[in-house]
Amino acid sequence: MGYRIAVVGATGNVGREMLSILEEREFPVDEIVALASRRSQGTEVSFGDRVLKCQTLETFDFSKTDICLMSAGGAVSKEWSPKIAAQGAIVIDNSSVWRMDPDVPLVVPEVNADAVAGYTKKGIIANPNCSTAQLVVALKPLHDAAKIKRVVVSTYQSVSGAGKDAMDELWNQTKGIYVNQAPEGDENRKFPKQIAFNVIPHIDVFMEDGYTKEEWKLVAETKKILDPKIKLTATAVRVPVFVGHSEAVNIEFEKPLSADEARDILREAPGILVVDKREPGGYVTPVECVGDFATFVSRIREDPTVDSGLAMWIVSDNLRKGAALNAVQIAECLANRGMLKKAA
Template sequence: MAEGLRVAVGGATGNVGTEMLRILEQRGFPAAEVIPLASAGSAGRRVPFRGAELAVQDLGGFDFRGTDLLLLSTGAANARETAPRAAAAGCVVIDNSSAFRMDPALPLLVPEVNPAALAGWAARRILPVANCSTIQLVLALKPLHDAAGLKRVVVSTYQSASGGGRRLMQRLLSPHDPVTVDMRALLHEAQLATTAGGDPPLPFNVVPQIDVFLEDGRTREEWKMEAETRKILGLPDLPVSATCVRVPVLVGHAEAVVAELDRPLPEAAARALLDAAPGIVVVDERRPGGYAMPIAVAGTDEVFVSRLREDRAFPHGLAFWVVADNVRKGAALTAVQIAEALLRRGDAFAGRGAA
C-alpha cells in the first residue's frame, strides 16, 4: 500500500458523519490522517476512531490545502459553500447533500449501478451522493432494466425518522411509557398539534410529506427520487411516480415498488437476476417474517428485496419490496464506496493510497 490519504469528514458529529467514521475504520480505508469537522459549536468535541479520540475542528474555518478527500454530510446550503472551497484547494469532495445531484456537469454515481459515471469525477472535483431512498431503488431496478427494459416505475416509500436527523429521532423516542400512557389523551394532544399547524406528530402516525411541497403537488423528496432515478439509470424519459411517507421507525427505509418492463420477465428469472446483483440480498419466503423489515436490516450494508411477484395492473409488471439502512447504505457507506472506486481508478489522488 502506498502512502495513505489525508481525509476530512464534514458533519462528523451527525448521524451520517458518525457512521462515515465507523465505516472508514471498519473497511480499512487507507487514511494516514482523518480530520473530523463540524460546526463551530461542535468544535473541540471528541469522536472515536481507531481506538483513539479525535478532536473535532471547525468546518467553516478549515483550510483544505493538503487534504486529499472530503466526505461531506451537512445541509445543502452549507455544502454549496464548503464543497467548491474544498475542491478549489485541490480536495476531492464526496457530498451527501442534495446541493449538486442534478447538476448536469456532475455525475450522480451509485457504484454498483453506474460505475462508468465515475469518469466524470474531475469535472469540478465534486461527486454528489444520491438520495438515500433513490440509492436502494436503483440497485433493485438496474438488473431488471438490463434484462427487460424499464417502461415505468411507481414507488411508495416508508421512510424512517433517521432520514430527518437526530431531532426527529428524539421526537419519535417519546418519554411516554406505552404501558401506562393514556392513549386517548396522547392522541388528542397530537391532534391539537396538527390542527395548530405545527409539525405532524410521528409516534403512532404516518406522515405523507417529506420535505417541502412543490407547485405541482409533489414534495421535493418525491421530485428528487424521480429525477435522480432517471439520471443514475441514464433514462431521461422514464416515467417515475413516487409517494414518500415518513413512518414511526428509527432506522431503515422501505419501499413498495411496481416496475413495468418493456419485455416479459418471469418472476423466477427476476429473482435469479436480483439474487446475483451486486449489493442485493433477496429475502423472500412466503411465510410470516419471511421478508426484510427495517428493524432487521439496521446496521447492514446490503439492499434487501422481498415480496417479489408478478404485478397484474401493468403488462410485464413486477412488484417487490425494498429495504435498506438509510444512514449506512443510503448515505455513509455509498460515499465511502465512491471514494474506494476513486482509489481503484488511480487518477483522482495522483496514486496516493492506491495499491
C-alpha cells in the same frame, strides 16, 4: 500508506456513520480529520479504536486532503464544497445541492460507477437521496435484463432521514403517549403532525404540482443515475421507525420478466440480498436491516395488471446505503481507478 480524509459534519448521524464505515471497510486512511461547526469544536467522535476531536471547518486547510466526505447540510455544502474542491480535495457531498448539476456526477457505485470520472469538472461528486440509492440498486439489474418502462414507488421512510432531532421527537412522543404526557417543546417539532403511532404522507416541501420535493428527487435522480426514459411516480411517507427505509415498488417492463427470473437476477447483483420466502417472516423489515451494508429485496411477485410487471419490497439502512456507505463506496471507486493523485 493511505489517503488523507476529512469528514465534514462528523458529529451528525451520517458523519458518525461515515467514520464507522471507513474503519469497517478498512479504507486505506493515512490521516483522518473530523470537522464540524464552531459550536461543536472539541466534540469527540470515534474512528475505530481512536477518538477524534472535531476541528472547525472554517479554519481547516484542505490543501493536503485527498477526499472530503461532506455531510453538513445543503447551505454549508453550497458555500464550502467549491472552496474545498478549489484547494485540491475531491468532495463527495451528501446534500441535495449538487445532485442535479449537469457538471456534477450523481453516483451509486453498483449502478454507474464509471460516472465518477466526471468529478474533474467541479471537483465534486454527489451522493443521491437515501430513498433513491436503494431503489436504483434494485432496479439496475432488472433494467439491464428487460428494460424498465415505468415505476410506481411508495416509500416508508424512517425518522433518522430527518436527523437526530427527528429521532428524539419520535422517542419523546412515544414515551409521552405511554405516560399520558404531552412532549415538551411541541411547538418546535420536526414533523407537521404526530409521528408516534402514525404515518405522514409528506416529506420535504410541497411543489406546485402537488408532489413533494422528496418525491421529485426520486423521479429526477433515478432518471439521471439510471435512464432518463424511465417514467416514475412516487409517494413518500414518513413512518415511526428509527432507522431503515422501506419501499413498495411496482415495475412495468418492455420485455417479459417472470418473478423467478427476477429473483435469480437480483441474487447475482452487487449490493443486494434476496430474502423472499412465501411464508410468515420470509421477508426483511427495517429493524433487521440496521447496520447492514446490503439492500434487501423481498416479496418479488408478478403484477397481473400490466403485460410485463413485477412488484417487490425493498429495505435498506438509510444511514448506510442511503448516505454514509454510498459515499465511502464512491471513495473506493476513486481509489480503485487511480484517481486520487495525492495518494502517498
